[in-house]
Each structure stands twice: as C-alpha cells, then as structure tokens.
Amino acid sequence: MHNEERRICKCSLCDTVVEVLDPCGPELICCGRQMEDVTGHAGSPQREKHILLMDEHDGQTTLRVGINGHENSEKHYIAWIEVLADGKCLRQYITPPQEAKASFQIAAADISAGRCYCNIHGLWRFSAQTMRRTPELAPWAHAQP
Ligand SMILES: [Fe+2]
Numbered sequence: 487m488h489n490e491e492r493r494i495c496k497c498s499l500c501d502t503v504v505e506v507l508d509p510c511g512p513e514l515i516c517c518g519r520q521m522e523d524v525t526g527h528a529g530s531p532q533r534e535k536h537i538l539l540m541d542e543h544d545g546q547t548t549l550r551v552g553i554n555g556h557e558n559s560e561k562h563y564i565a566w567i568e569v570l571a572d573g574k575c576l577r578q579y580i581t582p583p584q585e586a587k588a589s590f591q592i593a594a595a596d597i598s599a600g601r602c603y604c605n606i607h608g609l610w611r612f613s614a615q616t617m618r619r620t621p622e623l624a625p626w627a628h629a630q631p
Contacts, residue, residue, distance in 0.1 A: 491570065491599060494609060495521035503603070526601065526611035536610040538567070538602060538617045542594035549617075551586040551602050558582045565603045571596040594619065 493506040497516035564586035568577040578588030
C-alpha cells in the first residue's frame with residue numbers, strides 16, 4: 487500500500503474530509519450518516535482548471551493547478567496538493583491567499599501520481615502520464631528572479 491493513494495471520505499452534512507491511513511473497519515460515520523467516498527474526477531469540463539502542471543528545476547519539482555491557474559479566495563481554493571513518489575506521500579497544504587502550488591525536493595521522474603483537493607470541485611487525481619509537464623505551459627518555473 488506504500489505506493490497507493492489513500493481513500494478519502496467526506497461528510498455530506500458538515501463537509502468534514504478524512505483520509506483512511508489503514509483500512510480495517512466497516513464504514514465511517516459522521517453526523518450520524520455514512521461518509522461518502524471521494525473518488526476523484528477523471529474527466530469533466532472543470533478538468534483544465536484543476537490539472538496538475540509539473541516542472542522540475544534544480545532538483546526540485548513544482549506543481550501548480552490549472553492551465554490558467556486556479557482561483558484562491560476564501561470561498562474557492564485548492565486546499566492541498568499531493569504527490570506519490572518512491573514510496574512516499576508528499577503533501578503541501580495551502581491556505582488562501584497562497585498560490586495553488588507546491589514544491590518538493592524530489593525528481594519529477596520519481597512521481598507516480600498526484601492529487602489536489604478543491605473545496606468546491608473536490609478531489610482531482612492524475613497519473614504521472616496525465617499531468618502536464620511542458621515548459622511552455624509552465625514558464626514561471628524558468629523565470630529569472
Ligand atoms: Fe475549483
């Protein structure tokens with residue numbers, strides 16, 4: 487299970503989101519109801535707004551959300567970005583007005599999958615093959631200070 491994504495569940499009443507680190511019991515209950523599995527989106531009209539853009543520079547891999555970025559207001563924001571790499575789960579939590587990006591000291595080639603969580607549009611999952619990895623889409627990664 488080291489290289490697998492963990493199950494994420496959400497309460498439809500209070501919006502609590504939990505991650506199952508070690509599955510062993512039956513269902514999860516919150517507010518007196520069974521929590522819903524958040525399975526993640528594969529394809530939808532919102533995909534381009536939530537796709538992970540990955541770029542590597544000086545041994546650091548940076549991920550940003552959305553072809554044209556993603557809104558990051560108190561009402562609509564990316565809560566976290568996560569990658570699975572070489573048996574590790576690396577997650578950056580983001581709080582508005584922080585930009586929806588995360589940098590990890592890891593080679594892009596070691597990343598097998600990535601996820602991000604939007605408070606409005608939910609969980610977005612990408613394999614390394616379905617993340618965008620082109621400098622043309624991520625010129626910020628090569629900008630001079
Ligand atoms: Fe969103």
